Amino acid sequence: MTSVSAGASGETTEVEPTPRGRTIVATQGVSKYFPLRSGWFGKGERFVRAVDGVSIRVRQGETMGLVGESGCGKSTLGRLVLRLVEPTFGRVVFDGQDITSRSQRDLRPLRRRMQIIFQDPYSSLNPRMTVREIVGEAIRIHKLAKTRADEQARIAELLDRVGLRADAMDRYPHEFSGGQRQRVGIARALAVEPEFIVCDEPVSALDVSIQAQIVNLLVELQESLGIAYLFVSHDLKLVEHVSHRVAVMYLGKIVEQAPAASLYERPLHPYTRALLSSAPQPDPQHKRVRLVLKGEVPSPVDPPPGCPFHPRCTRFVPGTCNVATPAFDELPRGSGHKVACFNPVP
């Protein structure tokens, strides 16, 4: 499966090896603890550790996939890198500038360069605004058009770019299907010519045949405009398909990160392996190797000590995994494949 069969189909393009561009966005040990009901005088206050000491970097023009199950913190991490959620600890760096403690006003010039596309195009578009207003608003806020005619021309160009007809301009979100609405959301994100977009489950709410249309649009936009994506999704197959590199999250921590091909062919973390083997294959002949995980994800309020995965792990080493936190090591060195595990899958 590794070799790229050239000319298998005219429409397919090869994924380049990870682009070696400069880092557009990075986090250093970033954490988000959400407080629960506080105790007496703040004593015994408990926290949901949604994201717990995560360091990632996304390079220019690259797609970084972020996978994990519900509640693992992947969406919160997506919002942390945009400072839509304030970090409890750690730093967020955008294009070499530390933006962790910048005021929202000082952030505004950078906001233009980073955008987000949401899962639910039904709730992320203002129902009282026409497409013209939705897309035009971003252009106006960032003063990207000199005249009204310029602005209109730009909106028309954006709609064309995302595959919407010009007559979409004066219609309201409810007049569109889910897929078309997602195209409007993408046009809005593109309006400010961003270099980086967080795609938060961008196609999860769409039908299979429409998912493919939107994924193709995102890939095409990356190829023509060089936009970097942090692609957050629970869909392992989809992430493999679009990403150059993939990070796997479990209980607020990244447990494994690698170039996409390497991660899917040779998962090192027992959780990644279980996750991959759980996903049903669209092939009736395929006999699933039963690696079904026991139990469910523990609460992020009191995560297990040591490695957060140890209570469910098939490769648990007593006295080690439940005591110490594994380092996030590259294995083998220079491969770009990192794993946080004392007893990785051989």
Place this chain on the structure above:
Amino acid sequence: MDDALLRVRGLVTTFRTDRGPLRAVDDVSFDVPPAATVAVVGESGCGKSVTALSILRLVSPPGRIESGVIELAGRDLLQLSERAMREVRGNLVSMIFQEPMTSLNPVYTIGWQIIEAVRLHRRVSRRAARDRSLELLRLVGLPEPDTTIDLFPHQLSGGQRQRAMIAMALACEPKVLIADEPTTALDVTVQAQILDLLTDLQARLSMSIVLITHDLAVVAQTARHVVVMYAGRVVESAPVTEIFAAPAHPYTRGLLESIPGPGPARRLRAIEGIVPDLRSLPGGCRFTDRCPMRVEKCSAEEPALAPVAPNRTSRCWRATEVSP
């Protein structure tokens, strides 16, 4: 399939709307053999869930079953009185849903609800019903049944709730279980557990399952036979291995091709366009506008669902050319 346990024939279910009746299910027919899983597949609005509700006669106004036959173990359910139908539901056919919270009552304990399901159909004491409930909770693999039986739905996780709902549906050992997107709201690792549980229960209770889903990977892993629906119509029906190996309808092929495969190709093969509005269907075949194989005849005349091989049907003029 002469030995079918459940036979659906020419089912038509309509919804009254401001702009005239909408045929959500339009002449749907399929068979479900005993102790086998038949998957009904399609995208939102194709009529798969309404088909499921029609089997149980749970379509409520403005929806209405217009015509057809739903034959279960030799009886046409559409001819039964409402009273007789209530005996059928739960006893012979049960249903589980995507979101267990919609079918579990939040103000009663899990045990109370299962006990009620048991006593609705069987004249047994509360004591015996409680024992039966514990047995069911054990059957569906819920941890510590003695504790779980007294918990409220919100105290369970998503996967556990799905198990509790399955326990309730199985209270009277139905012959047919209708599962409407039973794992769609669950994470993959929990989905795998629930699919394993259903497969296991099917073998132990020799029960038929009608699996309503949009997920072809789930179909590949669980079903024996597949019915593909598009815009209210069945467009293809075939044994699972055959439909994945060689689809006989362009829509099925499009669905299969739009699944991201492994490997480095970054473009997916999408089906262009969108599903037609059921109130203003194109003339001829309903898939015409999106079909890469359309010819003139397709927009003029709708093909019938015709046999293409033993146990296989397709609603396409060019069925034999779809998988050359």
